[in-house]
Amino acid sequence: MWDGFIGTPGMPLRRDAGSVTAFQQAIREHFVSNHVHVDIFDRHRPTFEGDDSELVQVVVYREGLPDDTLAFDDHGSLVRRPQRPVFEAALTYESATGVIEVVANDRESREDMVRFMARDLLGIEFQQERLPFRRYDLSVLQHPFAFPNDLDDGIAGVEVRQLRLMPLDSVGERVTLECLRKADRTIWDMARDRFGGADPLAGGWVVTQAKLTIRFHPTGESRRGRTLPLTITMPHGCNLKDQTEREQLIGEKYLRRWGILRDA
Numbered sequence: 001m002w003d004g005f006i007g008t009p010g011m012p013l014r015r016d017a018g019s020v021t022a023f024q025q026a027i028r029e030h031f032v033s034n035h036v037h038v039d040i041f042d043r044h045r046p047t048f049e050g051d052d053s054e055l056v057q058v059v060v061y062r063e064g065l066p067d068d069t070l071a072f073d074d075h076g077s078l079v080r081r082p083q084r085p086v087f088e089a090a091l092t093y094e095s096a097t098g099v100i101e102v103v104a105n106d107r108e109s110r111e112d113m114v115r116f117m118a119r120d121l122l123g124i125e126f127q128q129e130r131l132p133f134r135r136y137d138l139s140v141l142q143h144p145f146a147f148p149n150d151l152d153d154g155i156a157g158v159e160v161r162q163l164r165l166m167p168l169d170s171v172g173e174r175v176t177l178e179c180l181r182k183a184d185r186t187i188w189d190m191a192r193d194r195f196g197g198a199d200p201l202a203g204g205w206v207v208t209q210a211k212l213t214i215r216f217h218p219t220g221e222s223r224r225g226r227t228l229p230l231t232i233t234m235p236h237g238c239n240l241k242d243q244t245e246r247e248q249l250i251g252e253k254y255l256r257r258w259g260i261l262r263d264a
Contacts (some may be wrong), residue, residue, distance in 0.1 A: 002103050002241060003110040004131035006125045009098035013056045014041055023120040030112055033062040034084070040204055044248055058091045058117060089113050093122065096141075099131065101135075133236040136255075138261050140206040142189045147258060153250060156225055160187045160215045163202050164209035173176075174208075209233045214250070232260060 014020075017104070024036045039059040044052040064085040071081045089104035091113060099207045102108040102119065118126040147158035177200075179187040191199045201207075214228040228247050231239045232255070240251045255261035 001105065001107065001110065002101065003107070003114070005100045005102075005114050006127070006129040007093070007100045007122065007129060008096040010095055011093075011122045012095075012100070013040070013093055015056075015122050019120055023116055026116040026120060027060060027062055030061055030116070031109070032065065034103070035063040037061040044238060052257055053094055054093050054096065055092045059111065060089045060091070062087050062089075072119065086198065091098060091117050093117070107157075126127075134238070135262050136232050136233050136238060136260055137236055138210050138232060140259050141207050141210050142201050144186065147254070149254060149257075152197060152219045153253075156212065156217045158215045159215070160210060161213055162209075162211035163187060163201075163207050165205040166208045167200075167205050169204075175205065177201075180231070206232075209237075214254070230255075 020038055020040070027033060028036045031207070037060075039072055041057055043055050043057050045055055046052055064087050066082055066084050068080040068082055070078060071191055087105055087109075089102065089109065091100065091102045091243050093100050098236075100114050102110045103118060104113055115126040118124050139161060141163060145160075149155040149158075151164065157182075160179070161181075164174055164176045167173055168194050177187055177191055179185070183190065185193075188201060191201045210232050212230045214230065216225040216227070217223045228243065228251060229239075230239075230251055238255075238261075240248055240255070243251060
């Protein structure tokens with residue numbers, strides 16, 4: 001689970017033993033962890049503008065509270081064995097923007113981790129100001145759309161596999177249109193032919209979720225091109241963050257170009 005916060009730009013992240021120890025101690029006391037391990041390293045993140053973002057990443061491993069798990073012993077009997085799970089969290093700080101991002105297993109721990117990092121490793125006061133959510137707009141998919149793209153990106157085509165719609169006069173109803181991979185027509189043609197004058201895409205309904213597939217031309221010796229499946233849910237949901245860095249760059253570039261991703 002991800003969170004992003006607005007911090008102070010241009011701050012050097014402290015890596016001296018005293019600062020790291022203070023950070024570890026804060027985590028140890030707050031989460032009642034006997035053991036905490038921290039790794040700090042520099043990394044780069046590509047952007048669709050072509051320039052890499054310089055980040056400092058902090059990875060935290062903390063020991064959780066004791067728990068029992070089922071296991072087989074040496075004689076094949078099912079027994080309960082006590083163990084202390086290890087939880088991992090990753091934080092990044094981008095000096096150019098001051099943005100702090102965190103991935104951890106629950107919302108409360110994410111905010112606490114950022115607070116300790118800001119105080120002990122950056123020397124700034126944590127203001128709890130979250131990054132604004134990305135906003136998606138699927139209205140362009142109410143009608144046939146060509147999905148323009150650059151030849152250099154190797155895109156063979158874009159297919160709209162599924163559209164979920166909600167009527168404008170009700171919040172308790174949904175309609176889902178779906179075209180499988182073997183369909184010989186677009187989802188807009190299917191809706192028009194199947195529903196005629198009652199086509200929900202023609203008016204009175206709004207698209208609230210879309211599933212797209214970006215198909216790429218084969219490269220190298222491969223006979224089949226790879227695909228990038230995207231699921232966008234209004235107003236803030238998208239699975240793009242679950243893809244590889246290269247796929248994130250492509251997806252973000254074109255969701256903006258196609259008018260689906262609308263944030264600044």
